[in-house]
Amino acid sequence: MKLAIMQPYFFPYAGYYKLVSEVEKFVVLDDVNYINRGWINRNRLFLAGEVRYVTVPLVGASQNLRINDISVQPKEVWHSKLLDSIRQSYSKAPNFINTFELIRHVLAAGGPEDKISDVSRRSVMETSRCLGLDTYFVETSSVYENARLKGPDRIVDICLRASATEYFNLPGGEGLYEKDFFYESGLELKFISPNLVPYSQFDREFIPGLSIIDVLMFNSFEDSRSIVLG
Numbered sequence: 001m002k003l004a005i006m007q008p009y010f011f012p013y014a015g016y017y018k019l020v021s022e023v024e025k026f027v028v029l030d031d032v033n034y035i036n037r038g039w040i041n042r043n044r045l046f047l048a049g050e051v052r053y054v055t056v057p058l059v060g061a062s063q064n065l066r067i068n069d070i071s072v073q074p075k076e077v078w079h080s081k082l083l084d085s086i087r088q089s090y091s092k093a094p095n096f097i098n099t100f101e102l103i104r105h106v107l108a109a110g111g112p113e114d115k116i117s118d119v120s121r122r123s124v125m126e127t128s129r130c131l132g133l134d135t136y137f138v139e140t141s142s143v144y145e146n147a148r149l150k151g152p153d154r155i156v157d158i159c160l161r162a163s164a165t166e167y168f169n170l171p172g173g174e175g176l177y178e179k180d181f182f183y184e185s186g187l188e189l190k191f192i193s194p195n196l197v198p199y200s201q202f203d204r205e206f207i208p209g210l211s212i213i214d215v216l217m218f219n220s221f222e223d224s225r226s227i228v229l230g
Contacts, residue, residue: 001162003024003159003168005169010041010042013212015194016124017127018192028117028124028139030117033066034065036063042054047088048088058071071115074112086213094218094220095220095224121139131224156185167190169189199218
């Protein structure tokens with residue numbers, strides 16, 4: 001079985017979904033420490049004429065806390081403002097209506113007890129559904145309970161317990177993992193290289209690597225799938 005493991009990111013870039021598309025099971029690593037200024041609760045979009053971050057504000061965010069222990073601020077504080085900023089910049093995009101409804105659904109789901117892991121995981125899973133990806137998702141906190149292990153040891157433990165034969169990762173993992181370490185456990189380590197296919201972004205010069213929201217705004221879900229698959 002093909003398996004990938006990644007932290008839950010907030011509407012991540014197309015390469016993240018390329019990784020999702022390559023595997024049968026995608027393990028959401030939600031019980032590791034939060035990373036300040038990472039992608040867990042924010043991403044980049046073209047807003048008000050330049051690349052800016054859209055951010056889900058958190059309560060007491062700290063790198064000493066796990067992702068699934070950090071709450072989001074009450075929705076009345078930020079929900080409308082975030083949606084308005086996206087609406088103002090993308091309302092004339094070809095696939096605005098469908099994409100905006102996806103975003104609104106992700107943000108509206110859940111309740112006052114939502115953690116950032118819940119919001120970001122929903123963004124990944126619901127977007128994957130719109131892209132027609134049938135990968136199975138599971139969270140480390142609810143299944144594996146092996147947070148005592150660190151680094152490659154934890155990754156291999158999850159793979160073996162999931163009966164995986166191949167572990168997939170993005171290029172950023174090449175400096176973290178050694179193929180021999182996985183091979184000794186009967187696992188094949190593979191890295192994928194996303195192809196960030198250019199697409200029309202109104203009349204501006206193409207900016208790669210923005211949130212998948214940008215891809216979806218300018219392309220139908222079917223065409224977005226083709227872009228993700230590269």
